[in-house]
Amino acid sequence: MSFKHNNIMTKGLVLLGLWLGVVGQSVAEYNLNFPEPVNAVGREIYDLHMLVFWICVVIGIGVFTMMIYSIIKHRKSKGAVPSDFHESAKVEVVWTIVPFIILIAVAIPATSTLIKLEDTSDADLTIKVTGLQWKWKYDYGDGVSYISSLHPDHNKARQLNSGIDVTKIDNYLLEVDNELVVPINKKIRFLLTSDDVIHSFWVPKFAMKKDAIPGYVNETWTTVEKEGVYRGQCTELCGKDHAFMPIVVRAVSEGDYNAWLAKQKTAAAAAAAEAAADKVWSKEDLMARGEAVYKGKGGCFGCHGANGEGVATFPKLAGSAIATGDAAKHIDVVVNGVPGTAMAAYSGQLNDLELAAVITYERNAWGNNASIVQPADVKAAR
Amino acid sequence: MSETMTHDTHHDEHPSGIKRWLFTTNHKDIGTLYLWFSFIMFMLGGAMALVIRAELFQPGMQIVDPNFFNMMTTLHGLIMVFGAIMPAFVGLANWQVPLMIGAPDMALPRMNNWSFWILPFAATMLVAPMFMGDNFMSGQGPAFGWTFYAPLSGQYDKLAFFVFAVHLLGFSSIMGSINIIATILNMRAPGMTLMKMPMFVWTWLITAFLLIAVMPVLAGAVTMLLTDKYFGTSFFDAAGGGDPVLFQHVFWFFGHPEVYIMILPAFGIISEIIPTFARKKLFGYASMVYAVASIAFLSFIVWAHHMFTVGMPVAGELYFMYATVMIAVPTAVKVFNWATTMWRGSMTFETPMLWAVGTVFLFTIGGFTGLMLGVAPADFQYHDTYFVVAHFHYVLVSGALFGIIAGVMYWLPKWTGNMYNEGLGKLHFWLTMIGMNLTFFPMHFTGLAGMPRRYSDYPLQFAEFNQISTIGAFIFGFSQLIMLYLIIKCIKGGEKATDEVWEGSHGLEWTLPSPAPYHSFDTAPEIK
Incomplete structure (x- = not known):
């Protein structure tokens, strides 16, 4: 009887061990971890994340090893006799102070990163972002302002029982009608607000997330080092179609950006004239x-x-x-x-x-x- | 009816049928009611979780529309927190606190009855709007997340149902807490000083104070929503000069202590079970008490770590980061103490011990991710992703829920007088363990890779992990039927339990016969 139940126990522990092994290994790869950041502060955040992660792994291995060892060795079926120690001021003080010191070691780099992350001064350009149920509005000033919503094809596919195989759609749910266009290697400041409920603006590779709140103007910033398309999504529950208001950012060279902006300005002026x-x-x-x-x-x-x-x-x-x-x-x-x-x-x-x-x-x-x-x-x- | 006459003859006599349960003032009956109620809610909230997981099995919308999906996530959260976990702990307190401190009953038995019987009405009111649509799929239940952030919740048509349901839940919790505090402070057996109280009693005493402190804050938050919606006030409406972020401050001032309300009694249960099956005294009893008290205190001063992305001043963010990571210290002390209690013990692994040890392992993982989330700059990335979902299910499922199941298995023989079936208990444990980890472990990865939470549909790169989570969730969910069967079987019969039940048991409840008589400790026991 007790042999049988030892067996179950051991199997369970092996399983748990495998599980923990999987964690350690897989986190080293990017597809299971944060996507690779495209700016300096993003890399700092990533390093901080990995630092805390490894601290947790080391402590975890320590505690779990001790527990697993005693589970295996200190069991009645192995003839273990219970000791009667039940307190030790020395040990208890040590394991109160040691975690405290570790926390200070984490808090120091975290503080410096946080201050950088929240420093929106000296921006090269500012884009106003307004969250709307369920789309984003981007405002560059000078009448250049447009709405960006989920691409119509994706929108058709995501309807309940649409009959469309979404696995055949590239970047399913991560494509919009009008992209946000930004220049590379510039400090871009975003001003965030909302016209209805709270939304949150997140592009994972920019390591930047900030809530868009009605009545507030929040600030955040990023720089993009590489040209390309970056995708993100709304991260604050904003009602029915919360999952369907992606953010797509196209980062281009400064020259292309200026050309694009000039074209937008002309088009905006024409549209305003027509409507007026x-x-x-x-x-x-x-x-x-x-x-x-x-x-x-x-x-x-x-x-x-x-x-x-x-x-x-x-x-x-x-x-x-x-x-x-x-x-x-x-x-x-x-x-x-x-x-x-x-x-x-x-x-x-x-x-x-x-x-x-x-x-x-x-x-x-x-x-x-x-x-x-x-x-x-x-x-x-x- | 003279009181003197009934006094001698009342032993083990009680009205039968429905009247027994409606009018009961007996702590054991009320404890049983609470536990069954919470089990029903657990099944209901679990069914909703399975709807969520079924919809997320593959990308695209197949089963429900996004509004229904949001309703499921909202009601799943609310029902599990207010319907399953909290009432289960109150049920355990009702059963066990008098037995563990040597009191004949709870201090305020009639209020005890009332605080339970409010609950079914509150739950009905919370869920009722689900059935008010033209058809089931157009149900009008709340769909704004269990955190009901303004102004989104203000868009909800049937807000009043939700608000009054929360008010009732709050009354029930406050009355339950007053009762528990009054019982613990006034009715301990002679000689049982505060520092001789069992850990479960200690953790509940502290939890009860937390509840009394924060449930009124929750009531205030929902009341302000109510007047904003129906009486033209603008507490949270920016257009009228109000502040949507104020809502979050008020909510999380309730919400953070609330998560400790759901975990501290589980700590108490674990601290009872591990010494019993290690046949060794709890290591560091005094430091355990101080750790629980410190966690409770810290829970009041860290609330805005749920709100790092709302645009607080950087000094505020730094403060909340430092205060938050501090919680790791007393929590680590508790884990070290449990591990040291096991160290050089003489352990056996009956079902309650499996649950207790499983709780320590998995709660620790949840604690680690909690530490990661507390580091503010990294939290900007984790916030509102599946990483958070993984984190809080590791603390609330494998912390609170596993703790509750551990406690039920531990005390079940004392309640029913019969031993449960050990084989079924172990099967239930291992299936739950596998299902739980299969469900929630992959969520760490989906979260880090960038999947936001409360999403009814998701981009293709998250498909594999979501599929694994769904399979895990169904294993986890259906395994709970084993527990139902096990408990019913144990109530109906089985090997007779001894008074001590467990070889290493310690504490007053084990000095009573099994099953514990309807009225116990009419004469207070003496504690040396």
């Missing part, structure tokens, strides 16, 4: 633009469904009282949002033309048949 003109648009034009906003930049389909049918607990628009009723009320809901719900205020995210188009679309798609809305109406309602 008090032109009266045809229903067809508004519908076409509205559908694009609904399914793209506005992200409306995320809650209200691709066919206005409503997703889960969110309201449907096909045949709804607001989408088929008074235009002023409809404009108010979209422009100002509905406080206390997930319906955001779109006044800052879309321009007058886009708002007029998407409202017109909602009022006239999926069997709805209500009045059309012109940019001038939206402007008047702001």
Whole structure:
């Protein structure tokens, strides 16, 4: 009987040992560990992480060896006779002080890294990042500002029972419609805020994570040493589509960056001019633009469904009282949002033309048949 | 009915049927109610965990939509914390504290009844909105994470259900704690000084003070949410001049002591079991008591380590980092003391000892990752990833839950008068051990590689580890049915337990007959 149960015990311990062995070995490889950082402070964090890890491994081996040894040797079935020692001031003082000293040894490098990590001074450029349910808005100043959401193909694939094999999609869930573009070897400061709930901006290889909080402007910074595409995701639960608002950063040379930025500025100026003109648009034009906003930049389909049918607990628009009723009320809901719900205020995210188009679309798609809305109406309602 | 008449005849007599359980003021009955309630909640929360794991078995959405998924993560967390772990510890306290200090019952028996009977209503209110959708899949349960951060929780339609459920849970916990403190401080057998109390009693005394200190803070947090939502206040609403980060400070001022509330009584159980099966006194009793007290104190001054990424001033971050890593000192003392208690003992490994030793091993791993998380610059990388999920399941599953199971197995023969089936107990232990590690160990890797937590779907590079976790979770989950079978079997019969039950047992509860009579220690025992 007792032999049998020794056997089970030993097997269990062997298993545990193997398990611990796996930890030690696998952490040395990058795919099981932090992705390789692309800046100096990231490498410091990585080293700190490994330092604490190895300290834990050494202490762990010490304690576990002692326990395993006594489990094997000091058992009644081996004829062990219990000792009666049960305290020792000397030993107890030592093992209180030694961990304390180890902690100080960790705290010193940690302090210096933390101070560097939080030092956002002397930045070469600043990009404002706004978290929105469930997309990011990037703002470079001078009217260059755009929304970045999950790539439409990925978005289609990730729907419940979409019938699309997601394993065939490259970078599944890590691709966006509009990338964040940054120059390499510059200190980039990010200003973070949110228009609705708390989000968190994280690109693992930049070793940078900061919350985007409504009413706050948080700061963080990074530098990127190598050109390339870097991917991250939102890391603070922000509602239904928390998993579907990736961050994709394209790091380019300074020359390419400046060229890109100049092009964005020209395009932004043209779009602003178009939206500002008090032109009266045809229903067809508004519908076409509205559908694009609904399914793209506005992200409306995320809650209200691709066919206005409503997703889960969110309201449907096909045949709804607001989408088929008074235009002023409809404009108010979209422009100002509905406080206390997930319906955001779109006044800052879309321009007058886009708002007029998407409202017109909602009022006239999926069997709805209500009045059309012109940019001038939206402007008047702001 | 004269009191004098009932006094002599009341031994082992109690109303039968439903009335016994509804109106009982007996600490053993109430302990049993708490334990069964927590087991039901454990099964419910576990089923929700399996929905989560099933959805995450492969990338893409196959089973539930993201809102339902979030509802599962939220309710899994809330039910396990407030429905399973905490009531199980109160149940153990109800059964064991009077038996271990030589008291006839709890100090406030009627309040004891009330604090239990609030719970089923609270749980119902918490879960009810799940069934208020047009169909099951459009259920309207809370879906904002167990931490219910503002302003996300403010978007929840049925917030009032959640808020009042938490209020009720808080009443129950506070009343339970008052009762435990009153019992321990006033009803110890003559001669049992504070420093002669069993460790389980000590840890519960300290835990009860933690509960009384922080449950009102939680109640305050949910009340502010409630008035923000329904009465136009702006505590946490930036648009009205409020502060969403204030919510997190208030929440974690509750939340951090809360995690110690869930682990300290388990420390107490482990400190009872290891000496029994090592046939040797607990090493460093006094330092164990001081360590628990230090951990409890530190738990109040480290809360913002859950919030390193909210944009605190760097001085604040440094303070919270230093204070947090300090917790490693008393925790290490406890682990060293347990290891030294085993050292040169004469050990046997019956089921309770397996659970206790398993707890020490795995909790230590959770402690190590806790130390890593405490190092602020690295925490920026770990924060809100699966690394954190791995960490807190190593402390709460293999710390709190394993501790509870260890305690149940240890005292079960005293409660039922029968020995449980040792073979089933060992099978349950090993399957749980394998399942648990298979579930949570790979999460360290998925987290480090960059998978954020509370994700209903994930990029392809995390697929393998998620698959392993899901397989582990199903092994872990279904193994718990063995425990259910084992306990029912043990209640119904089995080899008769002796009074001492275990060869190395020590303490007052083992001086009583097995099963412990309905009323025990009518005359206080004398402690030399």
